[in-house]
Amino acid sequence: MRTFEEMYNYVKDLPPKTIAVAQAADEDVLEAIKEAHERGIVKAILVGDKEKIERIASSILMPLKEHEIIDTKNNLEACREAVKIVSEGKADILMKGLVQTAEILRVVLDKEIGLRTGRTLSHVAVFESPYNRLILLTDAAMNIAPDLKVKIDIILNAVDVARQIGIDAPRVAVLGAVETVNPDMQATLDAAILSKMSERGQIKGAIIDGPLALDNALSVEAARHKGIISPVAGNADILLVPDIEAGNMLYKAITYIAERRIAGIIMGAKRPIVLTSRADSSEAKFNSIMLASLASNV
Numbered sequence: 040m041r042t043f044e045e046m047y048n049y050v051k052d053l054p055p056k057t058i059a060v061a062q063a064a065d066e067d068v069l070e071a072i073k074e075a076h077e078r079g080i081v082k083a084i085l086v087g088d089k090e091k092i093e094r095i096a097s098s099i100l101m102p103l104k105e106h107e108i109i110d111t112k113n114n115l116e117a118c119r120e121a122v123k124i125v126s127e128g129k130a131d132i133l134m135k136g137l138v139q140t141a142e143i144l145r146v147v148l149d150k151e152i153g154l155r156t157g158r159t160l161s162h163v164a165v166f167e168s169p170y171n172r173l174i175l176l177t178d179a180a181m182n183i184a185p186d187l188k189v190k191i192d193i194i195l196n197a198v199d200v201a202r203q204i205g206i207d208a209p210r211v212a213v214l215g216a217v218e219t220v221n222p223d224m225q226a227t228l229d230a231a232i233l234s235k236m237s238e239r240g241q242i243k244g245a246i247i248d249g250p251l252a253l254d255n256a257l258s259v260e261a262a263r264h265k266g267i268i269s270p271v272a273g274n275a276d277i278l279l280v281p282d283i284e285a286g287n288m289l290y291k292a293i294t295y296i297a298e299r300r301i302a303g304i305i306m307g308a309k310r311p312i313v314l315t316s317r318a319d320s321s322e323a324k325f326n327s328i329m330l331a332s333l334a335s336n337v
């Protein structure tokens with residue numbers, strides 16, 4: 040797949056899913072749900088301030104009769120209700136509405152009602168690139184400073200998503216600020232180990248190389264210019280960033296500087312979780328719902 044239009048052509052033939060939205064009282068969230076419902080992708084359980092949800096829905100001409108609304112008093116209650124609905128199997132997908140990422144993730148990780156599976160949870164973003172392909176970015180939102188073991192899990196979660204969008208053996212670029220191993224730069228040490236583990240078959244289902252800088256991970260021309268010979272350089276499908284600071288800034292640079300279309304979900308929980316920035320457009324939220332619908336097949 041190269042675009043979100045191509046993703047839609049695939050998702051439209053999947054059975055419709057039920058999505059539980061934690062704090063749905065937001066215009067972009069409801070626009071995205073409205074569009075996803077009109078296109079046959081989801082029906083929703085809208086959790087949040089009922090009066091506000093109804094007011095916004097009416098202002099965007101969104102019929103509510105095919106969705107359910109659960110009235111809650113505050114964000115914490117909205118997150119708890121939405122997560123409970125998913126963990127009880129009444130919805131296939133959880134969605135972050137107008138709440139902070141940490142607020143919803145705290146409930147997702149709750150030992151009693153949460154959605155843990157024993158796997159590492161990580162954020163996977165997918166964006167349209169100027170390189171004629173969809174590219175994955177991980178982790179922009181969940182793991183603050185992952186160690187080597189967690190980085191392996193993050194790669195495996197992204198590989199699951201890559202497969203769902205038609206990339207069978209994704210090329211993973213382990214990003215750093217430089218392309219050579221520097222003992223003072225932990226990201227380059229981890230990258231070298233991950234590359235060797237991949238070469239020796241210790242991490243399967245992907246071709247991993249690094250350290251690579253962002254330019255030569257993406258651009259064949261940049262890789263050639265710097266003389267980098269690598270099975271991944273210039274052709275990366277998955278960008279693994281060293282920490283959440285790099286990931287979150289890159290995610291937002293893709294939106295606000297490059298103005299590319301993007302989607303984001305959390306993988307590794309019982310069900311996929313739509314997780315975009317609160318400030319992301321309704322289009323990004325709609326694309327993320329499509330991605331979560333695809334990821335439900337994992």
Ligand SMILES: CCCC(=O)OP(=O)(O)O
Binds near residue numbers: 303
């Ligand atoms: C995937 C980005 C998550 C994020 O940064 O969310 P907020 O902007 O709502 O904090």
